[in-house]
Amino acid sequence: MIHARGLARTFRKKKQEVHAVAGVDLDVEAGEIVGFLGPNGAGKTTTLRMLTTLLAPTAGTATVAGCDLVTDPVGVRRRIGYVSQSGATYPDARAGEEVVDHARLYGISTAEATARGKQLFRELDLDGLWERQPKSMSGGQRRRLDIAVGLVHVPGLVFLDEPTTGLDPQARANLWQHIRGLREERGTTVFLTTHYLDEADALCDRILVIDAGRIVAEGTPDALKSQVGGDVLTVTVEHAETAGRVAALMAALPGAEAPQVLDTRVVGRAPHGGAALMSLVRELDAAGIPVAGIESRRPSLDDVFLDLTGRSLRESGGPPVPADRTPAEQPQEMAR
Ligand SMILES: Nc1ncnc2c1ncn2[C@@H]1O[C@H](COP(=O)(O)OP(=O)(O)OP(=O)(O)O)[C@@H](O)[C@H]1O
Known part of the structure; x- marks a missing residue:
């Protein structure tokens, strides 16, 4: 057509x-x-x-x-x-x-x-x-x-x-x-x-x-x-200063990708989210880090978007790309 x-x-x-x-x-x-x-x-x-x-x-x-x-x-x-x-x-x-x-x-x-x-x-x-x-x-x-x-x-x-x-x-x-x-x-x-x-x-x-x-x-x-590797793990900590330690624990999960710290939220990806979540909960407990919330979810189309374009579709709104710059040189609108 x-x-x-x-x-x-x-x-x-x-x-x-x-x-x-x-x-x-x-x-x-x-x-x-x-x-x-x-x-x-x-x-x-x-x-x-x-x-x-x-x-x-x-x-x-x-x-x-x-x-x-x-x-x-x-x-x-x-x-x-x-x-x-x-x-x-x-x-x-x-x-x-x-x-x-x-x-x-x-x-x-x-x-x-x-x-x-x-x-x-x-x-x-x-x-x-x-x-x-x-x-x-x-x-x-x-x-x-x-x-x-x-x-x-x-x-x-x-x-x-x-x-x-x-x-x-x-x-x-x-x-x-x-x-x-x-x-x-x-x-x-x-x-x-x-x-x-x-x-x-x-x-x-x-x-x-x-x-x-x-x-x-x-x-x-x-x-x-399914192109997005792994499930999305999100941990919300009670105190922002502990987020770095949570990110280190998340990064050490088998097959995990480098997590992002967004104030009190730590967002990362790991295969088999359910099992990864259980082991993360144990480690957070052992480390005595107070947590306000923790979840694992299947990737959404927004995760696909973030992977492909470096931007969340919901939050996109960037300037046009001049002709003399390649897509890879496009300014990144949102911290990953
Ligand atoms: N008539 C025009 N003159 C100059 N630049 C233009 C013109 N129309 C579109 N552009 C530029 O071309 C690019 C693509 O615009 P387009 O409107 O196709 O994007 P879009 O994906 O539909 O965006 P949106 O989701 O905001 O509607 C933008 O950088 C826009 O500024």
Whole structure:
């Protein structure tokens, strides 16, 4: 459904070139739900804007929904839906009109567009808002309206740029259900960006991780998590001055990696977390170190992220990487 090779986009900013997307290869098969994850400024939106023909690539080739991105952009546009981060509805129009007008652009009759629009309003919990102006809707309602607009022409491939940002947990869960339903009932392929790791984990068949304009990992959520060696051990000490001794004990566990000390928290990784935890508890006890909490957990997608990008996705927000610096030279935002 999407096949891109060497896709790249460079911007000039204050006399400096920024390789927003620096040669991306990606393949998305029909019927897949694929999540595109990366820290702020990694190149997600730029990639989406290229794949949806809104931005010309500076290099590379791609076919999207069977059409060549560069030589047949109209063919691409006919076959896709795109819900941008900022949305595309006019604040003064009527919500229902927006949906119907969008469908009409795709040659759908007013009657059919209205029926589809009303069904989407029901599914997305927008019932009763058909006549409402977007400017008087809540942020979450407007987001769901954007999504209704992006889906009303029943595209075979949908691009969603952070679809659930600003939605409350119930609205997010509804939308996930709707996205799964699109795939199950209509075989729709979905390519989405998100900052929510639980969303990527719960919804996506496969995840692509982009950092500094390059794909740095891809796989199913489980495969990515199993790449992270060992379980995550966290000990919270009562007095920060004892954290160093705890880190030394943790580092001495069989197969452990160098732990991090974050004030009163010591975080490390070791294989077989349960057994490692038991032996750590014994040693802490023997050393007489007072502990406020101790836990072992399976690695999460955030741990995968931290491993791959040196940053936590939740706390990312770093500056763009100038073109003359490699991803490895990117400033590390968070102490590891
Ligand atoms: N029109 C533009 N002109 C100059 N630089 C740009 C432009 N658009 C994007 N960039 C830069 O390209 C890089 C990638 O931006 P992009 O918006 O694709 O990142 P992103 O991964 O979508 O980030 P976020 O998660 O914050 O939305 C950033 O450094 C950004 O500042």
